[in-house]
Amino acid sequence: MRIAGAALNQIPFDWDNNLRTIRAAIEQAKAAGVELLCLPELCLTGYGCEDLFLSDWLPAEALARLQDIRPWTDGICVCVGLPVRLQHRTYNTAAVLRDGQILGFAAKQFLANDGVHYEPRFFVAWPAGEQKTVEFKGETWPLGDLTFEHRDVRFGFEICEDAWRADDVRPACRLRGKVDLIVNPSASHFAMSKTDLRYQLVVKASRNFHCTYLYANMLGNEAGRIIYDGEILVARNGHLLKRNQLLSFKEVDLEWTDVDFGHDLALAAEIVPLPAPDEYKELNQAMSLALFDYLRKARSRGFVLSLSGGADSCFCAVGVAEMVRLGVEELGVDEFKRRSGCFDGAPVAVQQGAGGPAKQELQDTPATQGAPAPPALSENQQIVNALLTCAYQGTVNSSDDTFESAKELADSLGARFFNWTIDEEVAGYVGKISGALGRALAWDTDDLALQNIQARVRAPGIWLLANVQNCLLITTSNRSEASVGYCTMDGDTAGSISPIAGVDKAFVKQWLRWAETELGYGALRHVNALQPTAELRPLADKQTDERDLMPYPLLNRIERLAFYERLAPAAVLAQLVAETPGADAEQLRTYVRRFYTLWSRNQWKRERYAPSFHLDDYNVDPRSWLRFPILSGGFGAELAAL
Numbered sequence: 001m002r003i004a005g006a007a008l009n010q011i012p013f014d015w016d017n018n019l020r021t022i023r024a025a026i027e028q029a030k031a032a033g034v035e036l037l038c039l040p041e042l043c044l045t046g047y048g049c050e051d052l053f054l055s056d057w058l059p060a061e062a063l064a065r066l067q068d069i070r071p072w073t074d075g076i077c078v079c080v081g082l083p084v085r086l087q088h089r090t091y092n093t094a095a096v097l098r099d100g101q102i103l104g105f106a107a108k109q110f111l112a113n114d115g116v117h118y119e120p121r122f123f124v125a126w127p128a129g130e131q132k133t134v135e136f137k138g139e140t141w142p143l144g145d146l147t148f149e150h151r152d153v154r155f156g157f158e159i160c161e162d163a164w165r166a167d168d169v170r171p172a173c174r175l176r177g178k179v180d181l182i183v184n185p186s187a188s189h190f191a192m193s194k195t196d197l198r199y200q201l202v203v204k205a206s207r208n209f210h211c212t213y214l215y216a217n218m219l220g221n222e223a224g225r226i227i228y229d230g231e232i233l234v235a236r237n238g239h240l241l242k243r244n245q246l247l248s249f250k251e252v253d254l255e256w257t258d259v260d261f262g263h264d265l266a267l268a269a270e271i272v273p274l275p276a277p278d279e280y281k282e283l284n285q286a287m288s289l290a291l292f293d294y295l296r297k298a299r300s301r302g303f304v305l306s307l308s309g310g311a312d313s314c315f316c317a318v319g320v321a322e323m324v325r326l327g328v329e330e331l332g333v334d335e336f337k338r339r340s341g342c343f344d345g346a347p348v349a350v351q352q353g354a355g356g357p358a359k360q361e362l363q364d365t366p367a368t369q370g371a372p373a374p375p376a377l378s379e380n381q382q383i384v385n386a387l388l389t390c391a392y393q394g395t396v397n398s399s400d401d402t403f404e405s406a407k408e409l410a411d412s413l414g415a416r417f418f419n420w421t422i423d424e425e426v427a428g429y430v431g432k433i434s435g436a437l438g439r440a441l442a443w444d445t446d447d448l449a450l451q452n453i454q455a456r457v458r459a460p461g462i463w464l465l466a467n468v469q470n471c472l473l474i475t476t477s478n479r480s481e482a483s484v485g486y487c488t489m490d491g492d493t494a495g496s497i498s499p500i501a502g503v504d505k506a507f508v509k510q511w512l513r514w515a516e517t518e519l520g521y522g523a524l525r526h527v528n529a530l531q532p533t534a535e536l537r538p539l540a541d542k543q544t545d546e547r548d549l550m551p552y553p554l555l556n557r558i559e560r561l562a563f564y565e566r567l568a569p570a571a572v573l574a575q576l577v578a579e580t581p582g583a584d585a586e587q588l589r590t591y592v593r594r595f596y597t598l599w600s601r602n603q604w605k606r607e608r609y610a611p612s613f614h615l616d617d618y619n620v621d622p623r624s625w626l627r628f629p630i631l632s633g634g635f636g637a638e639l640a641a642l
């Protein structure tokens, strides 16, 4: 039998989009002679409908829309994920359709309730062995713990999380011997290196339960924060039969394979491991797709970025350029432009361009005024030019190094680049408040306030630039800064999308070195030679992030031990001492205290960050992976006892 999985790029309750991709997948499958097709979990509504799953109307609408799919299933068996509501309870199901008929609804038995998943809030887990009936306009179908048969192949279901439970409780253990095929429609979030886990899960299940296992994941940045890699896996008796390229820019990624169910296949003696994933590359692909989907689904015209020439903002700029490069590589220029929704079919008019005078000669003017004609931009650079506007907003505390870094990078990407200073606005506000208070504000008495006003004064201008162009304003915070609140609220946190807030600063720096050498972004040599600095204090002070805080790798380690491993402060310190050769225990104690104090004080800031992507195995976004009280004891007793 020819069986297939199709990864779909869905949008919560965007019926037109979701039915269009479902129909396209079915048509592609039929054209390829596929006999059984698995579509992702909840693909009809989208996985991320959140509390709408608790309404009566959304599941009812989904059931009504399922009827539209029936005529498309002539000659093929298709599994379509949707919520079904019975007696005020919503179930996460996969409907099986064939030849225009609905055969039944298999229901999810184990709900995902960790990390970024909160399913028990929306759904009720289905009890093993039970069945009920769904009614719609005079027709009835079975719902629950069901098996099906198609052309003499018996099949049953695990729906995503069902497969992540122990072998002696998951549905597969009851399907063993009763079915030839287990179908798994999934919405399994992307995280770096996670594909290996999923591969092991699927291939081992096919061996342990002596079956063929067909797995199809959701694709793309569905609803803002979570990215799906669109993985399709088919395994039989411990042998991998099919695995696709992940993180496609396509709306539908269909993969099929032939399985001879009439002949048994010897069980694999061992599972062949996947090559170790390249996390830099994975992150690049995931972020590119996440940005592209966010841009088009938010119906925006591009991105605006306050580009300091430092690591975080350079990462974000390269992220947009990579979105263009990878998207064009896969879709082609015309399809990339069409799908982005940013081009209206008109030829791209290049705005500003490469070249431009040095920082000292150029204040408050667009980068190209009076400059020599810029070199012609490549096709990708022209697209970047249309989609990315950057501005360097210097102060007296900014260095030439960061300006050069920003300008050269923006020019090399093709981005539109502006340069202006904000000293006048800073002086205006400082003067106003000094006057009101009747005393001059000074660095020795008002350090933080004077730092923050600079970061804040950068916000209105860059927001204005974003607004006039109907663009998304990128904010550049990384996870390490978010943990300790090393940012100015309504200043450098201003923005509507925060692409790298899920990634720690040490990783950001490593990734930039990789991007310079492996992706060929030579202009990154400036930033790769710089020490991260906020440049908010007078230059003579030689401010660096790590002097203000602690070494970033250490900050990252404390954060992981505290909130991924969930250790108590004393255990975190003990662990650090144990794993740091020649450790200065007193210094480590200071850092641990500083981390927890800043962490607790700054929960309110994390609550106010712009939406960010889940990219690593955890993040600190309270609306995603990590919940923490805004007001708390702040680990006072625990830190005092250290």
Ligand SMILES: Nc1ncnc2c1ncn2[C@@H]1O[C@H](COP(=O)(O)OP(=O)(O)OC[C@H]2O[C@@H]([n+]3cccc(C(=O)O)c3)[C@H](O)[C@@H]2O)[C@@H](O)[C@H]1O
Residues within 6 Å of the ligand: 448, 451, 452, 455, 485, 486, 487, 488, 489, 491, 492, 533, 534, 535, 536, 545, 548, 601, 604, 630, 631
């Ligand atoms: N629980 C709570 N709920 C609500 N608000 C709370 C609060 N606790 C304090 N606050 C308020 O928070 C305000 C202070 O927060 P905020 O104004 O953001 O500033 P703050 O956290 O005091 O200082 C910002 C820090 O970030 C660093 N920074 C800033 C900008 C850029 C960079 C960079 O790396 O480039 C670094 C800067 O060096 C400084 O260490 C105060 O007005 C305080 O009342």
Ligand SMILES: Nc1ncnc2c1ncn2[C@@H]1O[C@H](COP(=O)(O)OP(=O)(O)OP(=O)(O)O)[C@@H](O)[C@H]1O
Residues within 6 Å of the ligand: 305, 306, 307, 308, 309, 310, 311, 312, 313, 314, 391, 392, 393, 394, 395, 398, 402, 458, 476, 492, 531, 532, 533, 534, 535, 545
């Ligand atoms: N001179 C500047 N021009 C434009 N934007 C700036 C400037 N200084 C700071 N910003 C904005 O504030 C953000 C926060 O600064 P931060 O120092 O944390 O990041 P970075 O400068 O990109 O990287 P690094 O911390 O490695 O120097 C920057 O990413 C940028 O968006």
Ligand SMILES: NC(=O)CC[C@H](N)C(=O)O
Residues within 6 Å of the ligand: 041, 111, 112, 117, 159, 160, 161, 162, 164, 186, 187, 188, 189
């Ligand atoms: N949708 C789901 O059930 C996802 C849960 C599963 N543990 C995963 O991370 O892939």
